[in-house]
């Protein structure tokens with residue numbers, strides 16, 4: 001059943017206060033809910049969402065049992081009719097079985113402990129309720145459980161009572177003073193250890209901070225705690241936002257569908273995003289933990305205090321909160337490197353979604369299953385849209401908009417339109433041309449032509465924009481959209497930015513070296529005045545809009561920018577543009593059976609980049625980034641539909657890596673050596689060195705020489721931290737040699753007891769390019785290290801396999817058949833995870849006709865299956881349409 005935005009209606013009944021009571025037992029859990037209902041509008045019936053897995057024991061209105069004929073139960077919930085016209089109390093009792101809940105939505109068990117996940121629509125698996133974000137109530141939660149097995153009992157807000165109960169049981173009562181929607185409810189009961197710290201807010205209130213884990217993991221939570229404290233401080237410093245309770249809890253659980261969840265004062269995290277020690281987590285893991293701890297904390301204002309009116313507005317909280325966590329990470333680490341990483345992710349994952357069958361605007365208008373819309377579009381493109389306000393309005397203007405947003409909407413459930421209005425009104429500016437970003441799917445395509453006129457001393461930039469057709473929106477109905485284009489002009493003789501005096505007759509502030517152009521027409525010309533001599537333009541600095549841009553810049557200009565641009569993003573981007581055009585050409589040559597040839601100018605430019613690492617003040621993390629060749633998935637996105645042969649893409653990319661490795665070998669070896677620290681330290685400079693060293697080793701793994709594998713194994717054996725272990729393992733993972741087997745076995749022997757580390761072991765093998773790797777992946781499915789009920793394991797093994805071009809896209813279609821088998825198996829265990837895996841097929845139309853046919857066959861097989869979940873159905877149906 002499809003849900004439409006246009007059908008939205010305000011609730012007729014409001015829930016003022018909810019009193020929940022949980023009896024947690026091994027066989028079943030009883031949930032009583034007592035709700036103070038306020039009648040807003042008289043209506044025939046009250047509809048309560050409720051999953052079919054629940055047993056309904058009783059419904060009482062004002063203390064009296066409701067007669068059966070006034071209750072109608074459907075697959076989706078319960079209609080209650082004959083209700084009083086005045087406010088009333090509604091009591092509902094249900095019985096549920098958390099121990100059998102493998103969907104990991106609602107109340108479930110993970111490692112023997114109880115926990116919840118209610119966003120988006122999990123609360124309806126706990127009790128019957130108006131499970132929609134615009135119904136906000138005050139929650140009081142009482143829970144009772146066996147004291148020995150579940151010594152820790154947690155819910156939202158403050159602990160107001162606790163004590164012993166009969167039969168070796170105990171209870172706790174939690175009260176949350178803040179009104180909230182049901183999706184922010186949480187409950188945890190288990191045998192958990194904790195670490196504690198505290199934070200004093202800017203107004204001097206002390207907040208207790210606690211992180212709970214299973215006892216054997218409690219030594220791995222320190223980095224998360226440090227990250228939490230940094231987040232709290234950052235939100236005060238940056239947005240003036242203070243925490244609003246005396247307690248903040250994080251609980252780490254092993255079985256979790258997503259990354260983490262911002263339940264009010266009781267965040268629940270996938271343990272992958274909490275646990276970190278140098279021995280078990282990579283530098284990338286450390287960074288991800290800092291970012292996600294920040295993300296969930298920031299939701300306390302952007303999501304909880306101000307929440308979404310309905311789920312179509314998801315980007316209101318997610319786009320904004322991703323933007324906030326990106327800014328937080330940028331302030332804590334290297335801003336340029338962070339931006340490069342975020343844009344790479346956007347290109348590798350969101351651009352493909354935006355041009356495929358699941359393309360949707362950041363504010364969708366319809367869905368079958370909301371879970372399917374927790375997407376890179378709503379999150380990452382949504383964050384880009386928020387970032388564009390900042391570029392258009394400036395940092396101060398953006399802050400004014402945020403302040404007005406909270407002033408107007410604190411405590412409310414609102415829409416993206418409300419956010420838009422706050423930004424426009426606070427800055428007294430007309431942003432109406434910006435609105436299509438919320439309504440139009442598809443990545444805008446912008447082309448820029450530049451010219452210099454010496455006689456008038458003007459530099460002209462002529463831009464055109466189009467938005468491609470997407471499902472349900474043809475190209476003719478797409479409007480031009482306002483986007484900021486940041487532009488700098490580099491003096492050709494010095495490579496330095498010139499001062500920009502005026503654009504289209506509008507004087508720029510003194511000292512401006514980057515102008516922000518407001519581009520909002522299909523075609524628009526921007527003239528820079530008083531430009532004394534010809535310049536090289538640096539266009540779309542910091543990736544100021546989420547678009548695909550082409551320009552008339554030539555190879556020489558790009559090499560110049562790569563060497564000189566003051567904007568780190570564009571310095572990186574110039575190199576990427578060169579790599580991309582080379583690779584697209586090589587892919588064509590490989591397809592046509594022509595001999596591949598390296599562009600040695602690129603090799604020389606890269607040599608200079610790497611040599612830059614010798615400078616005392618070198619930004620090594622940036623250099624490592626600049627050395628990265630565009631990913632295969634980014635390249636696939638650039639190719640025409642119906643043409644992609646992943647073997648060809650891989651071959652072309654491999655050719656580039658091999659020639660660079662061969663030509664730069666001594667320099668790569670020298671750089672790897674110079675950046676090999678004698679002992680691990682977790683400081684920014686050490687992390688930067690590691691990433692540079694490991695990037696060099698990654699290149700060197702393309703050198704065909706026996707000593708390369710020997711060296712990698714030796715480095716593996718000497719590595720004293722997980723970052724280096726993984727880098728050396730991955731350098732070996734494509735090779736067929738004894739060293740590879742030795743290293744993978746050693747890793748397994750050392751870490752088989754640690755499920756998170758085993759995820760790394762699984763994903764490296766799933767991503768491997770060794771021949772007949774499909775056989776290995778299939779064998780791992782029954783390996784003790786794998787567990788199909790654990791999402792992290794599925795994402796590692798099956799997710800890793802899906803993005804492995806040679807294994808998944810194996811010509812005989814066996815990879816496709818295998819994925820379909822796994823999806824159907826998962827469909828009966830965990831629908832959200834199954835649907836994510838079905839995402840592996842969505843881009844089937846990109847590939848060559850024979851692969852297309854084979855993938856389509858599997859999609860048709862899946863959709864013809866009985867008892868297919870709505871989650872999987874929606875993805876498969878949209879892929880086939």
Ligand code: ARG
Pocket residue numbers: 119120257258260261262295296318370371374832
């Ligand atoms: N709000 C969470 C976050 O981004 C995501 C939870 C999504 N859960 C889901 N089942 N779709 O921080």
Ligand code: ZN
Pocket residue numbers: 295299317318321
């Ligand atoms: Zn979020």
